[in-house]
Amino acid sequence: MKVTGSQLVARALQAQGVDTFFYLMGAPMLAVESAALSLGLRGIDVRHEQAAAIAAHAYARLRNVPGVCMAASGPGMTNLITGIAHAYADCTPLVALGGSSPVAESHHGTFQEIDQLAMVASCTKWSDSVHHARRIPEFIARAFATAMSGKPGPVYLDLPADVLFEEVEEDDIAWPEAWNDRPRPRPAAAPSEIAAVVDLLTKAERPVLLSGSGVFWSGAEAELAAFVEAAGIPFYTTPQGRGAIPEDHEFCYLTARGAAFSEADLVVILGTRMNYMIGHAAPPRFAETAALVRIDIDAGEIATSPRRLAVGIVADLKTALAQLTEATANRITRDTFAAWRDRLRGRNASKTAGQEEKLADTTVPIHPLRLCRDLRDVLPRDAILCVDGQEILNFARQVIPTYLPRHRLNSGTFGTMGVGLPLGLGARAACPDRPVVVLHGDGSFGMNALEIDTLVRHRLPVLVVISLNGGWTGDPERERPGRDLGYTRYDRLAEALGAHGSYVETPDDIVPALRLALDVVAGGRTAVVNVVTDWRARASTAAFTRYVT
Numbered sequence: 161m162k163v164t165g166s167q168l169v170a171r172a173l174q175a176q177g178v179d180t181f182f183y184l185m186g187a188p189m190l191a192v193e194s195a196a197l198s199l200g201l202r203g204i205d206v207r208h209e210q211a212a213a214i215a216a217h218a219y220a221r222l223r224n225v226p227g228v229c230m231a232a233s234g235p236g237m238t239n240l241i242t243g244i245a246h247a248y249a250d251c252t253p254l255v256a257l258g259g260s261s262p263v264a265e266s267h268h269g270t271f272q273e274i275d276q277l278a279m280v281a282s283c284t285k286w287s288d289s290v291h292h293a294r295r296i297p298e299f300i301a302r303a304f305a306t307a308m309s310g311k312p313g314p315v316y317l318d319l320p321a322d323v324l325f326e327e328v329e330e331d332d333i334a335w336p337e338a339w340n341d342r343p344r345p346r347p348a349a350a351p352s353e354i355a356a357v358v359d360l361l362t363k364a365e366r367p368v369l370l371s372g373s374g375v376f377w378s379g380a381e382a383e384l385a386a387f388v389e390a391a392g393i394p395f396y397t398t399p400q401g402r403g404a405i406p407e408d409h410e411f412c413y414l415t416a417r418g419a420a421f422s423e424a425d426l427v428v429i430l431g432t433r434m435n436y437m438i439g440h441a442a443p444p445r446f447a448e449t450a451a452l453v454r455i456d457i458d459a460g461e462i463a464t465s466p467r468r469l470a471v472g473i474v475a476d477l478k479t480a481l482a483q484l485t486e487a488t489a490n491r492i493t494r495d496t497f498a499a500w501r502d503r504l505r506g507r508n509a510s511k512t513a514g515q516e517e518k519l520a521d522t523t524v525p526i527h528p529l530r531l532c533r534d535l536r537d538v539l540p541r542d543a544i545l546c547v548d549g550q551e552i553l554n555f556a557r558q559v560i561p562t563y564l565p566r567h568r569l570n571s572g573t574f575g576t577m578g579v580g581l582p583l584g585l586g587a588r589a590a591c592p593d594r595p596v597v598v599l600h601g602d603g604s605f606g607m608n609a610l611e612i613d614t615l616v617r618h619r620l621p622v623l624v625v626i627s628l629n630g631g632w633t634g635d636p637e638r639e640r641p642g643r644d645l646g647y648t649r650y651d652r653l654a655e656a657l658g659a660h661g662s663y664v665e666t667p668d669d670i671v672p673a674l675r676l677a678l679d680v681v682a683g684g685r686t687a688v689v690n691v692v693t694d695w696r697a698r699a700s701t702a703a704f705t706r707y708v709t
Contacts, residue, residue, distance in 0.1 A: 165293035166191035172300040182212035186232025188321035211582035213243020218586030245283040249574035253307035254314035262322035289318035293326040304339035346476035364426035369395040374431020383481035392494035403562035413508035532559035548580025549601020554699030578607025603632040634698035654688035
């Protein structure tokens with residue numbers, strides 16, 4: 161019996177355990193999408209290919225599996241690339257499938273012919289083109305394994321039209337084993353490396369832990385919490401790693417972050433790159449004399465560490481943290497760093513009290529900090545929060561905590577604007593039992609605003625809150641070109657697309673509007689709360705980098 165390449169793609173995805181994919185219909189992928197749907201896979205069709213990749217990104221982060229997205233050839237594929245690059249910067253496993261022009265007509269100027277592999281080469285872990293239909297299952301199996309191996313990341317498969325239309329005998333197809341997380345290699349740290357870290361910890365007076373999303377991909381949340389509990393070390397995370405341990409934990413001092421970093425004499429960095437997000441772990445954000453320890457699955461990350469690196473370990477975090485907990489038993493206790501924690505606790509308490517006073521701002525237009533406070537106070541503890549924008553991203557970072565692993569998604573290391581609604585879409589598809597909230601700037605909302613339609617069509621209810629400051633950024637001097645967008649009634653746009661809409665202009669109306677919207681979402685309908693905020697307000701947190709937009 162003969163099968164087509166398109167049918168083989170669908171069967172291969174099913175064999176890899178895929179239950180959901182995100183796509184925008186178009187040739188030559190139409191038969192792939194139809195075959196996948198006929199097999200019972202859930203296909204969520206979006207309004208822009210970028211949204212397909214970003215929704216798959218959210219799905220991957222929340223499920224700890226590769227997210228799958230598809231696009232047609234040419235412009236469909238180029239639209240997908242921003243989402244692929246976003247995943248690459250965030251080390252998130254995607255399997256992106258793109259249709260392409262027929263191999264048999266290459267270099268003949270055929271419809272939508274362009275070198276798609278060359279375009280994705282710099283933003284994927286691996287990319288290739290399938291030239292024989294019978295090898296499709298082999299290539300797809302490799303794609304899944306590569307996306308999740310070592311440091312995760314996106315992969316891309318180019319699927320030429322004539323390969324998808326090709327018919328092959330089923331008996332000629334070799335079906336590889338499905339990707340399976342259980343046998344994933346988990347390299348351990350050498351005993352001498354663990355001993356060196358313990359030695360540094362016993363000599364330290366002011367250590368801090370700084371973890372990133374590598375904790376999630378290793379599935380090391382429990383091991384991280386056990387080590388923190390046993391050793392009593394204050395911990396912080398990167399924006400992408402928030403929620404690894406609840407941020408109301410007794411050893412978490414969020415508003416004392418600056419003091420913790422600048423005064424620490426030992427910084428243990430777990431599963432994150434030393435990029436601008438952590439100030440490159442360099443002065444003045446960190447003390448010149450602070451010793452650095454790094455544990456990362458990627459040897460390349462250790463190799464690029466600064467000269468101050470005292471110990472660099474290439475290991476799986478789940479394994480290495482268990483080793484550390486065992487090795488520090490009876491040598492380091494919760495009391496060892498009590499004085500250091502007391503100092504940070506006091507600093508945190510005083511700053512938090514002052515911050516709460518500021519968050520109670522009653523002025524009109526509404527200050528974004530007040531909006532963030534009121535949203536914080538009505539959010540369920542298990543809510544998945546997706547934040548997208550410029551000023552609102554920074555304000556939310558200061559105010560709204562995260563309590564569960566993977567439950568905070570944002571514009572990421574790449575700073576990609578427009579990700580909010582697609583992230584919310586992917587999050588709701590991945591976790592239908594959890595409330596999903598998207599906090600948007602009005603500028604970034606406009607980039608993928610029609611994904612409201614996708615949420616409505618697929619009955620994936622999400623609460624969308626828009627900080628409507630009339631433009632792209634806070635600009636008290638009105639000096640930035642192209643900043644102004646006007647005060648658009650996005651709530652009415654939402655209503656036109658079948659969602660609930662609310663418009664808020666005064667602080668006292670924020671909470672009632674949010675509570676009503678949460679009820680609407682609980683009833684199965686997407687809701688948009690459009691809140692007019694102060695166009696002059698600019699986030700006061702220190703910039704992550706000297707270069708800001």
